Amino acid sequence: xxxxxxGGVSLRVRGLSKAFRGAWxxxxxxxxxxxxxxxxxxxxxxxxxxxLLKILxxxxxxxxxxxxxxxADLLQEREHVRRRVGLVSHGSYLYDDLTPRENLAxxxxxxxxxxxxxxxxxxxxxxxxxxxxxxxxxxxSSGMKRRVTLARLLVHPVDLWxxxxxxxxxxxxxxxxxxxxxxxxxxxxGLVVMATHNFLDGFKQATRIGILARGRLMVDEPRASLxxxxxxxxxxxxxxxxxx
Amino acid sequence: xxxxxxxVEILRKDLRIEVRSREGINTLLFxxxxxxxxxxxxxxxxxxxxxxxxxxxxxxxxxxxxxWGMTRIFQVERENDCLELLRLAPGDLGxxxxxxxxxxxxxxxxxxxxxxxxxxxxxHLDMLPVIGSLIPILxxxxxxxxxxxxxxxxxxAHLKAREVLLPLLLFPLMVPILLAAGRLTHLALSGESLMxxxxxxxxxxxxxxxxxxxxxxxxxxxxxx
Amino acid sequence: MDRxxxxxxxxxGVALAIGLWMGLVQxxxxxxxxxxxxxxxxxxxxxxTAYLAFTVVLVASIAYLVxxxxxxxxxxxxxxxxGVVFTGITLVTGSVWGKPTWGVWWTWxxxxxxxxxxxxxxxxxxxxxxxxxxxxxxxxxxxVIGILGFLNVIFTxxxxxxxxxxxxxxxxxxxxxxxxxYVPLMVNLGAFVLLYSYFMLRRVRLGALEEAVExxxxx
Numbered sequence: 233x234x235x236x237x238x239g240g241v242s243l244r245v246r247g248l249s250k251a252f253r254g255a256w257x258x259x260x261x262x263x264x265x266x267x268x269x270x271x272x273x274x275x276x277x278x279x280x281x282x283x284l285l286k287i288l289x290x291x292x293x294x295x296x297x298x299x300x301x302x303x304a305d306l307l308q309e310r311e312h313v314r315r316r317v318g319l320v321s322h323g324s325y326l327y328d329d330l331t332p333r334e335n336l337a338x339x340x341x342x343x344x345x346x347x348x349x350x351x352x353x354x355x356x357x358x359x360x361x362x363x364x365x366x367x368x369x370x371x372x373s374s375g376m377k378r379r380v381t382l383a384r385l386l387v388h389p390v391d392l393w394x395x396x397x398x399x400x401x402x403x404x405x406x407x408x409x410x411x412x413x414x415x416x417x418x419x420x421x422g423l424v425v426m427a428t429h430n431f432l433d434g435f436k437q438a439t440r441i442g443i444l445a446r447g448r449l450m451v452d453e454p455r456a457s458l459x460x461x462x463x464x465x466x467x468x469x470x471x472x473x474x475x476x
Numbered sequence: 477x478x479x480x481x482x483x484v485e486i487l488r489k490d491l492r493i494e495v496r497s498r499e500g501i502n503t504l505l506f507x508x509x510x511x512x513x514x515x516x517x518x519x520x521x522x523x524x525x526x527x528x529x530x531x532x533x534x535x536x537x538x539x540x541x542x543x544w545g546m547t548r549i550f551q552v553e554r555e556n557d558c559l560e561l562l563r564l565a566p567g568d569l570g571x572x573x574x575x576x577x578x579x580x581x582x583x584x585x586x587x588x589x590x591x592x593x594x595x596x597x598x599x600h601l602d603m604l605p606v607i608g609s610l611i612p613i614l615x616x617x618x619x620x621x622x623x624x625x626x627x628x629x630x631x632x633a634h635l636k637a638r639e640v641l642l643p644l645l646l647f648p649l650m651v652p653i654l655l656a657a658g659r660l661t662h663l664a665l666s667g668e669s670l671m672x673x674x675x676x677x678x679x680x681x682x683x684x685x686x687x688x689x690x691x692x693x694x695x696x697x698x699x700x701x
Numbered sequence: 702m703d704r705x706x707x708x709x710x711x712x713x714g715v716a717l718a719i720g721l722w723m724g725l726v727q728x729x730x731x732x733x734x735x736x737x738x739x740x741x742x743x744x745x746x747x748x749x750t751a752y753l754a755f756t757v758v759l760v761a762s763i764a765y766l767v768x769x770x771x772x773x774x775x776x777x778x779x780x781x782x783x784g785v786v787f788t789g790i791t792l793v794t795g796s797v798w799g800k801p802t803w804g805v806w807w808t809w810x811x812x813x814x815x816x817x818x819x820x821x822x823x824x825x826x827x828x829x830x831x832x833x834x835x836x837x838x839x840x841x842x843x844x845v846i847g848i849l850g851f852l853n854v855i856f857t858x859x860x861x862x863x864x865x866x867x868x869x870x871x872x873x874x875x876x877x878x879x880x881x882x883y884v885p886l887m888v889n890l891g892a893f894v895l896l897y898s899y900f901m902l903r904r905v906r907l908g909a910l911e912e913a914v915e916x917x918x919x920x
Contacts, residue, residue, distance in 0.1 A: 251919050252835070253834055253835065253836075254915065254918050254919060255919075256919065289564060290564075291560060291563060291564065291701075292701060293700070293701050293837075311566050311567075312566075314564055314565070314566035315566040317564075319560075319564060321557065321560065322557070323556050323557020323558070323560065324556045324557070325556060325557055325558055325560065325561040326556055326558075327489070327493060327552065327556070327558060328555065328556065329492075329493045329496045329497045330489070330492065330493065330496075334489075334492065338485065338489050339561070341481075341485045342482070342485065342561070342562070342564075342565040342567070343565065343566060344566065344567060368496070624849065627845065627849075631829070631842045631845065635832055635833065637832050641825075641828065641829060641832060644825050644828060645825045645829065645846065647821075648818050648821040648822045648825065648853075649822065649849065649850070649853045651818050651857045651860065651861070652853070652856040652857050652859070652860040655860040655861065655863075655864055656860055659864075675863065676863075679856065679859060679860060682856070683856050686852055686856075687849065687852075687853075690848060690849055690852065694766070694844075694845045694848065694849075697766050697841050697844070697845065698841065698842065698845060700841075701835075701837065701838060701841075
């Protein structure tokens with residue numbers, strides 16, 4: 233399925249920081265991500281993973297720092313950045329009284345693509361949603377709802393996927409489908425920044441490993457340089473051992 | 477995406493949801509009927525008293541019902557974090573505002589027609605002959621109310637003090653509408669021509685234009701961050 | 702900055718002393734209303750200064766939305782606070798003026814009603830600010846109120862004016878006011894504007910200090 237038009241964009245972030253009323257949620261984060269790369273972020277609750285994802289999605293304005301996505305400035309050209317970004321977060325972003333088909337069509341329309349009947353159908357087929365395509369989301373199980381949320385990523389082409397705990401509520405089959413579309417996205421040059429508590433699956437999908445603790449990016453290494461046990465040790469040391 | 481296209485998408489989506497769930501319209505209608513019921517007992521029983529009070533009461537009913545309606549406008553988005561979904565749209569957010577104003581007006585007009593009917597029924601007022609004069613007043617007054625109400629609903633959407641703050645902010649700004657629309661409604665119900673005091677019409681039109689434009693311009697600032 | 706504030710403060714104090722003496726002691730009493738009319742020397746400058754304050758809020762609000770610099774937000778916030786105070790003074794003095802003149806503490810005449818609405822709008826502005834946690838977001842929301850509120854007041858005054866008026870028509874606007882009353886009025890107006898400036902200088906500085914403290918805690 234066409235994830236074309238991504239033509240190799242890069243993500244570059246320098247000194248990204250965010251403070252909320254008297255406390256830093258994120259401090260001095262630097263990132264460099266090239267086409268086809270997937271950064272998976274690990275870290276305890278409250279370490280700033282969601283904050284970072286929201287800043288990259290332009291939902292939050294950073295207190296300090298700069299960034300660009302494919303040349304578009306994160307602060308000054310937010311609309312251009314938004315065009316290139318797809319976010320899957322804790323909320324389902326679905327309207328309960330609409331069907332998956334209608335929800336996806338709306339999501340595509342918001343992104344400027346209104347002749348999207350084909351893209352919506354293809355996305356639903358890919359995520360195994362054809363059977364429930366025309367039933368109200370209210371009636372779906374949380375697993376199916378999660379699939380619809382993920383299908384949003386396919387209805388319009390985006391360069392950067394921002395995923396916050398994407399494995400939540402996915403059964404084995406759905407997990408396979410999710411990793412399938414993830415890999416297709418990676419293969420076509422798309423970027424991914426994913427936050428997850430799922431150590432094993434997250435580790436496998438990553439090309440880069442990141443560990444956040446207390447708002448700082450403690451670790452940022454290519455996955456290839458780590459074995460899984462080494463990564464686990466590193467996590468325990470940096471995230472939970474906690475040096476400042 | 478152009479702001480017009482976005483506005484249409486929002487309107488279509490919200491109309492579909494309102495028609496399907498009927499939550500908004502049901503509560504609005506029930507609430508408005510209840511209100512008129514209460515008015516009937518609060519106002520004296522003389523026909524003359526009621527006739528004199530009717531224009532003001534009518535608009536009071538509209539605005540009180542409208543308060544609930546304005547909260548409703550973003551309620552659908554509050555569930556499931558959909559407000560974030562809208563903020564991610566790479567289009568002109570002013571279009572989102574206009575779409576919400578349109579759906580707000582649709583809800584309000586439905587409620588207003590119901591209230592008018594109730595008034596006619598309970599207070600023995602014959603609305604039908606003067607409906608031609610009433611409609612423009614309803615349209616102009618409602619647009620002004622919804623233009624500001626939508627903006628303030630967005631501002632207070634995530635605040636815990638939302639229920640107190642929305643009326644606190646909104647009501648003082650409604651004075652021009654209450655005065656103009658009330659006066660014009662009085663004329664209409666008396667069977668007189670609205671053009672006799674056309675300056676009130678001009679005030680309403682000016683009000684609507686100014687606050688729609690202001691709403692459109694300031695809404696993106698309210699939505700960001 | 703502090704020195705400037707002190708100078709302005711002293712100037713305001715002096716001007717106020719002179720002006721109030723001129724108005725409350727020196728100027729002739731009104732032929733019809735008697736001594737009570739002297740309240741005009743406080744009431745009128747008060748509302749005019751309030752209008753000045755809210756105009757500053759309007760300009761600062763627009764500038765804050767467009768530019769985003771904290772300075773504009775502090776200015777808007779301070780001016781709204783001071784404006785509310787002066788509006789309150791206007792309402793109280795108006796009421797005090799009204800009691801012996803018209804026999805009631807409150808009337809729904811055009812001017813007074815418009816001023817009451819003005820008061821409510823900007824009290825709402827301040828309440829909104831106090832409820833929103835994030836300073837930048839509070840500033841943005843308040844800026845919207847500051848802009849809409851100002852324009853709304855124009856419509857409100859028009860509407861209320863058309864509706865009814867008990868208030869004496871504005872003597873200033875009509876230019877028929879006796880020069881004996883005009884001069885003390887202008888002096889008091891000048892004094893009030895100086896007072897406004899003094900409050901502003903102090904309040905904006907206070908706001909800047911508050912923010913600096915917050916920044917320090919962050920470090």
